[in-house]
Amino acid sequence: MKLHRIHSLQRKLSENGIDAAIILQHRDLFYYSGTAQPCNLIVPQKGAPLLLVRRGESFVREETWIEPYEMGGSPKQMARKLGELGISHGTLGVEFDTVPYGLIQRMAAAFPAFTLADVSPLIMEQRAVKDPDEIQLLREACARFDLMHEAAQRSIRAGMTELELSAVLADVQIRNQVEQRVFIRRWDDWLQPTGAIASGENLHRISGHAHTVTGVGLSTALPWGASDREICENDLIVVDSPINYKGYHADNARTYVAGRATPRRRDTYRDLMEVQSAALGAIRAGIPVQEVFEIGMEKVRNLGFADFFQGFGDSQGQYLGHGIGLEVDEPPVIDPRTSTPILKDMVLAVESKFIIPDFGAVFIEDTVHVTEGGYEILTRSSRDLAETG
Amino acid sequence: MKLHRIHSLQRKLSENGIDAAIILQHRDLFYYSGTAQPCNLIVPQKGAPLLLVRRGESFVREETWIEPYEMGGSPKQMARKLGELGISHGTLGVEFDTVPYGLIQRMAAAFPAFTLADVSPLIMEQRAVKDPDEIQLLREACARFDLMHEAAQRSIRAGMTELELSAVLADVQIRNQVEQRVFIRRWDDWLQPTGAIASGENLHRISGHAHTVTGVGLSTALPWGASDREICENDLIVVDSPINYKGYHADNARTYVAGRATPRRRDTYRDLMEVQSAALGAIRAGIPVQEVFEIGMEKVRNLGFADFFQGFGDSQGQYLGHGIGLEVDEPPVIDPRTSTPILKDMVLAVESKFIIPDFGAVFIEDTVHVTEGGYEILTRSSRDLAETG
Numbered sequence: 001m002k003l004h005r006i007h008s009l010q011r012k013l014s015e016n017g018i019d020a021a022i023i024l025q026h027r028d029l030f031y032y033s034g035t036a037q038p039c040n041l042i043v044p045q046k047g048a049p050l051l052l053v054r055r056g057e058s059f060v061r062e063e064t065w066i067e068p069y070e071m072g073g074s075p076k077q078m079a080r081k082l083g084e085l086g087i088s089h090g091t092l093g094v095e096f097d098t099v100p101y102g103l104i105q106r107m108a109a110a111f112p113a114f115t116l117a118d119v120s121p122l123i124m125e126q127r128a129v130k131d132p133d134e135i136q137l138l139r140e141a142c143a144r145f146d147l148m149h150e151a152a153q154r155s156i157r158a159g160m161t162e163l164e165l166s167a168v169l170a171d172v173q174i175r176n177q178v179e180q181r182v183f184i185r186r187w188d189d190w191l192q193p194t195g196a197i198a199s200g201e202n203l204h205r206i207s208g209h210a211h212t213v214t215g216v217g218l219s220t221a222l223p224w225g226a227s228d229r230e231i232c233e234n235d236l237i238v239v240d241s242p243i244n245y246k247g248y249h250a251d252n253a254r255t256y257v258a259g260r261a262t263p264r265r266r267d268t269y270r271d272l273m274e275v276q277s278a279a280l281g282a283i284r285a286g287i288p289v290q291e292v293f294e295i296g297m298e299k300v301r302n303l304g305f306a307d308f309f310q311g312f313g314d315s316q317g318q319y320l321g322h323g324i325g326l327e328v329d330e331p332p333v334i335d336p337r338t339s340t341p342i343l344k345d346m347v348l349a350v351e352s353k354f355i356i357p358d359f360g361a362v363f364i365e366d367t368v369h370v371t372e373g374g375y376e377i378l379t380r381s382s383r384d385l386a387e388t389g
Numbered sequence: 390m391k392l393h394r395i396h397s398l399q400r401k402l403s404e405n406g407i408d409a410a411i412i413l414q415h416r417d418l419f420y421y422s423g424t425a426q427p428c429n430l431i432v433p434q435k436g437a438p439l440l441l442v443r444r445g446e447s448f449v450r451e452e453t454w455i456e457p458y459e460m461g462g463s464p465k466q467m468a469r470k471l472g473e474l475g476i477s478h479g480t481l482g483v484e485f486d487t488v489p490y491g492l493i494q495r496m497a498a499a500f501p502a503f504t505l506a507d508v509s510p511l512i513m514e515q516r517a518v519k520d521p522d523e524i525q526l527l528r529e530a531c532a533r534f535d536l537m538h539e540a541a542q543r544s545i546r547a548g549m550t551e552l553e554l555s556a557v558l559a560d561v562q563i564r565n566q567v568e569q570r571v572f573i574r575r576w577d578d579w580l581q582p583t584g585a586i587a588s589g590e591n592l593h594r595i596s597g598h599a600h601t602v603t604g605v606g607l608s609t610a611l612p613w614g615a616s617d618r619e620i621c622e623n624d625l626i627v628v629d630s631p632i633n634y635k636g637y638h639a640d641n642a643r644t645y646v647a648g649r650a651t652p653r654r655r656d657t658y659r660d661l662m663e664v665q666s667a668a669l670g671a672i673r674a675g676i677p678v679q680e681v682f683e684i685g686m687e688k689v690r691n692l693g694f695a696d697f698f699q700g701f702g703d704s705q706g707q708y709l710g711h712g713i714g715l716e717v718d719e720p721p722v723i724d725p726r727t728s729t730p731i732l733k734d735m736v737l738a739v740e741s742k743f744i745i746p747d748f749g750a751v752f753i754e755d756t757v758h759v760t761e762g763g764y765e766i767l768t769r770s771s772r773d774l775a776e777t778g
Contacts, residue, residue: 036610037597056597063609099575101493102485120493167563176554180569180581187489188415192569194724208426208445220452221425221636222568247610331698
């Protein structure tokens with residue numbers, strides 16, 4: 001029973017002059033209704049919500065905390081239902097960032113007396129602060145990354161391909177109930193379940209889908225993730241994996257050497273960890289998000305890595321992490337523009353990497369729970385540069 | 390060099406009175422430009438297309454056959470570029486079915502002198518007929534399903550869970566370069582890479598995302614695919630897997646018994662294969678799609694399975710297959726409403742299943758290439774009911 005989520009949304013609707021919201025996107029539906037079956041959810045500013053079930057009713061009946069629910073979900077039926085709730089005109093909130101144009105166009109035609117407003121920012125603002133249940137699931141997701149990290153340490157050796165490493169890690173994921181589907185809110189982005197696995201020169205070949213170590217993938221159709229490159233003796237290897245466990249994503253990264261680390265690599269990794277520690281050390285409830293970014297960047301500049309932090313040249317990104325939960329790319333983005341405060345019970349993926357042509361990359365990412373006075377790292381495994389083989 | 394794809398689209402734009410199209414969706418972009426990096430593609434009704442590269446230029450340079458390309462891609466820049474091509478007003482084609490409302494709204498604001506039209510139906514009509522290269526990739530994708538089928542026959546035994554079977558099949562997929570990301574055009578649908586794996590009573594528990602054997606998954610957050618149910622002696626098991634190989638998806642299903650098949654199961658499977666053979670036998674270039682459906686359904690009725698074909702009760706579907714390629718759910722849908730003809734070099738996933746409460750399900754799906762006078766099944770493995778253990 002998580003009806004308090006509906007009540008919080010209703011307060012936000014009221015504050016923003018939105019008369020009702022119609023939730024269509026599957027992760028938002030799951031958050032507010034408890035089911036990921038094909039449904040539409042009508043949330044009036046006041047009063048009881050109504051779940052319209054398009055299919056899968058035998059599942060919905062067991063899963064949802066929304067009462068009542070009815071079968072259906074056409075735009076016409078939704079307009080009629082809203083009328084029955086006494087809402088015949090005004091402002092209607094829908095999710096502009098994810099719902100296709102064609103569908104919202106059909107909705108607009110069925111709701112001629114309504115102005116449409118984007119309700120996604122309100123939803124994502126609400127979802128940014130996690131319930132205790134959500135934090136527990138994120139902790140369990142992180143425990144599964146720990147298992148992957150152990151397996152990577154045990155398995156990496158010169159001669160294996162990035163793809164073979166991916167197979168080892170996928171096996172650990174699947175046998176530990178990690179979903180092999182990662183949810184990203186951005187409509188034209190995707191991640192494979194084992195994430196970005198890259199080694200050697202692939203560490204500084206940055207595909208366009210994000211400003212990070214991307215790997216180059218197997219073909220032009222999906223230019224991201226593990227490739228069939230063979231890992232060589234003394235290569236650096238990065239594993240940056242999302243973990244979808246019961247719908248909640250952890251996002252962590254570790255760096256490995258296929259062999260013993262050279263002094264330069266040790267020193268570079270130590271400098272990287274200084275940046276990461278500075279950023280993490282700045283986290284506490286109340287601090288503006290952009291300050292965490294600035295504190296991390298100050299350390300980057302002091303250490304002389306400004307040209308290689310989060311990429312280089314065209315591919316360099318201006319961020320230090322992001323919120324995480326039902327989707328991998330949740331607000332807040334830890335960047336210089338985000339002036340809102342960090343809040344207690346946010347869960348953040350804080351990530352630092354140096355990507356250096358002709359060197360490769362070192363990368364650490366931690367999923368952390370924001371507490372009143374600081375943060376807690378949700379993984380338990382070592383965060384050191386891992387020597388293997 | 391596949392510029393002929395652009396020329397075909399231009400003919401369709403001309404026939405439909407669309408002055409230019411702006412392609413934003415990643416699979417369409419890959420089809421027309423050869424790159425899946427973040428780009429936008431401007432296709433005027435006449436003359437040279439222009440690719441705008443948002444990121445990943447070092448990849449795009451090696452991949453695309455579109456010349457020229459430029460950096461950028463904001464709605465404003467696109468409007469300016471279209472003006473430079475001499476197109477300052479008229480009808481602008483965009484993809485209504487996949488591009489989010491917010492993005493097309495920003496586009497509309499930048500193109501005030503244009504009326505927007507949905508270009509997706511024209512694109513999907515074109516993509517339905519495959520090039521020889523595409524058919525070859527679909528054949529290679531099907532060869533990878535054959536490897537999965539072999540592994541399933543070798544591995545299935547009472548006592549293993551659906552999830553353990555999924556792990557075995559994922560390992561075969563990954564080591565044979567099957568992408569662990571399946572592309573579906575429908576904005577709110579998804580499939581895990583090993584697809585629907587279901588056994589025993591899970592065969593007739595139908596989740597709402599499609600009218601098929603869905604499996605029940607691991608949690609309410611992703612109610613589809615393998616669960617942690619343990620396979621019992623003499624259970625029926627279905628594996629229905631999409632295979633994304635270099636961007637092209639095969640879609641095939643097989644049915645297994647954990648042990649020896651009873652006479653009822655043999656008979657039911659034999660009847661199912663009669664339906665599948667009837668449907669396949671109807672396929673040839675020129676026949677209306679709906680006739681294939683009707684011929685299959687006539688056989689279903691004659692055999693007395695009308696209440697259990699493609700599900701039962703509320704969950705019963707009216708279809709016999711679908712096109713397949715860069716996405717799993719391509720047109721044409723083989724259903725009673727599709728009156729367009731089947732065309733040479735379409736690739737279709739033809740699927741028959743009986744789902745019977747208290748019995749389970751039997752399921753066969755074949756990916757077939759439509760030839761002038763018939764069809765070719767692209768898998769080579771046995772399509773019999775497979776006894777295992």
